[in-house]
Amino acid sequence: DGGITQSPKYLFRKEGQNVTLSCEQNLNHDAMYWYRQDPGQGLRLIYYSQIVNDFQKGDIAEGYSVSREKKESFPLTVTSAQKNPTAFYLCASRTGHEQYFGPGTRLTVT
């Protein structure tokens, strides 16, 4: 079954800790994306990567970091510098114009 996997589904962290969210795809897509969704808002782009070992900042990259060492994997680290880290995080990959999304990770920081 081809698709995008995000783990875990729910993640809890204490304030001041860095946390890494996993995203894996077996669709053989070159491009991958990270978004966050807050209640009542649309999806906002954090980082994206068009190819291995290359990535670009999206609209709200501050406090986040990414790596793209393998085509299949695009992990997102939420650092302690992110002021409002509690959100629903979505990973996607792209073929043509269409982006396909994983199931999301709900991160709660207290």
Place this chain on the structure above:
Amino acid sequence: DQQVKQNSPSLSVQEGRISILNCDYTNSMFDYFLWYKKYPAEGPTFLISISSIKDKNEDGRFTVFLNKSAKHLSLHIVPSQPGDSAVYFCAASGGGIQGAQKLVFGQGTRLTINP
């Protein structure tokens, strides 16, 4: 600067009737538009798309209409079914090489289908 706007946060429609969701955009460089459906705590699912060279695209119960002069698109669902209850996002891409690589999303419209 909201380049893609869905001005109706919510919409309630009776089962069997037509649901019409609207989306406006401001960037004339957008040349591809998509609709996604999202259930709570899940990732969005791609529904239907349209290129700017067309004004209509149909897929089963879903039809997307594009009015380029008005910078407006709409999603029609006919007939509406209870399983259509979800949040619907409009998205757009275009505007050079970098613009084509990214999607800009609207805020979403929550559709509720009533029995």
